[in-house]
Amino acid sequence: xxxxxxxRDYCPTAEVPERTQFLPGTTVEIIRPVDRAVRPQHxxxxxxxxxxxxREGWPQVMVPMMVEELLATGTDERPExxxxxxxxxxMELNGKQTIYxxxxxxxxxxxxxGRPEDxxxxxxxxxxxxxDRIADRREALRSGRLRPEEMLVPHAYEILDLLQQRGAVLYxxxxxxxxxxxxxxxxxxxxxxxxxxxxxxxxxxxxFSKARVIGRILEEHRVGGSSLVGFxxxxxxxxxxxxxxxxxxAVASDEAGRSGQPDTWKRERLIGVGADIVIPxxxxxxxxxxxxxxxx
Numbered sequence: 001x002x003x004x005x006x007x008r009d010y011c012p013t014a015e016v017p018e019r020t021q022f023l024p025g026t027t028v029e030i031i032r033p034v035d036r037a038v039r040p041q042h043x044x045x046x047x048x049x050x051x052x053x054x055r056e057g058w059p060q061v062m063v064p065m066m067v068e069e070l071l072a073t074g075t076d077e078r079p080e081x082x083x084x085x086x087x088x089x090x091m092e093l094n095g096k097q098t099i100y101x102x103x104x105x106x107x108x109x110x111x112x113x114g115r116p117e118d119x120x121x122x123x124x125x126x127x128x129x130x131x132d133r134i135a136d137r138r139e140a141l142r143s144g145r146l147r148p149e150e151m152l153v154p155h156a157y158e159i160l161d162l163l164q165q166r167g168a169v170l171y172x173x174x175x176x177x178x179x180x181x182x183x184x185x186x187x188x189x190x191x192x193x194x195x196x197x198x199x200x201x202x203x204x205x206x207x208f209s210k211a212r213v214i215g216r217i218l219e220e221h222r223v224g225g226s227s228l229v230g231f232x233x234x235x236x237x238x239x240x241x242x243x244x245x246x247x248x249x250a251v252a253s254d255e256a257g258r259s260g261q262p263d264t265w266k267r268e269r270l271i272g273v274g275a276d277i278v279i280p281x282x283x284x285x286x287x288x289x290x291x292x293x294x295x296x
Contacts, residue, residue: 095234159285
């Protein structure tokens with residue numbers, strides 16, 4: 001397409017308004033009014049934390065692994081200090097492809113006089129540990145012992161149904177490796193909504209980005225950004241959607257508790273990159289879709 005897409009580090013780009021408002025009787029928080037002159041035609045979703053909860057708890061896998069790697073350099077830093085350091089940059093880079101966190105790990109190892117392996121090696125090491133952690137969840141879904149709804153952000157099916165009923169084309173784009181995303185989308189019954197329009201990270205990470213997916217959607221369908229809505233719990237997709245001229249819905253999901261209350265850290269972070277709307281989950285999806293389609 002003649003454009004180089006890359007994933008920038010997090011940097012607040014939008015002013016936080018003093019006051020926001022909620023759609024009456026809902027948890028749908030309007031941060032900035034959306035231009036609803038054009039009805040949405042294309043809707044992009046992130047995967048982990050936005051729809052899927054299969055990987056809930058992943059930082060408890062990634063952070064200890066990275067601390068082990070840093071301790072192996074012989075540094076005299078205390079494990080607690082390294083844990084704070086690692087947690088900080090892991091969460092700061094959350095939303096980008098996993099490889100970017102591993103690139104940062106390699107940089108930290110080098111700073112301590114170590115000789116880091118290729119970041120792809122660390123990514124594969126992390127994935128092996130994560131798959132061990134979530135193996136029971138995946139097998140329970142596969143066998144039917146666990147209902148897909150129990151591993152989804154609450155009411156996800158409802159909003160996907162509502163969007164399909166309005167004729168919107170749905171896309172899934174994730175920083176998780178594509179073959180895992182495709183497999184887990186099938187386990188959750190999400191493939192019936194997205195079909196072949198599921199995109200994820202690759203070992204050659206420069207060949208994929210959420211911005212590239214968005215650019216392809218707009219180019220292939222010859223539509224402007226105003227026809228696009230994006231849902232995500234990471235800053236990358238929110239920022240990319242806004243830069244394309246679309247409406248951005250921040251899903252500030254409480255992944256562990258499924259409480260229906262927004263995660264404060266996610267909310268503030270996503271408002272900072274321009275989110276127009278914040279929701280904790282999809283329990284008021286009907287009202288949200290009606291708002292986006294200018295039916296209220």
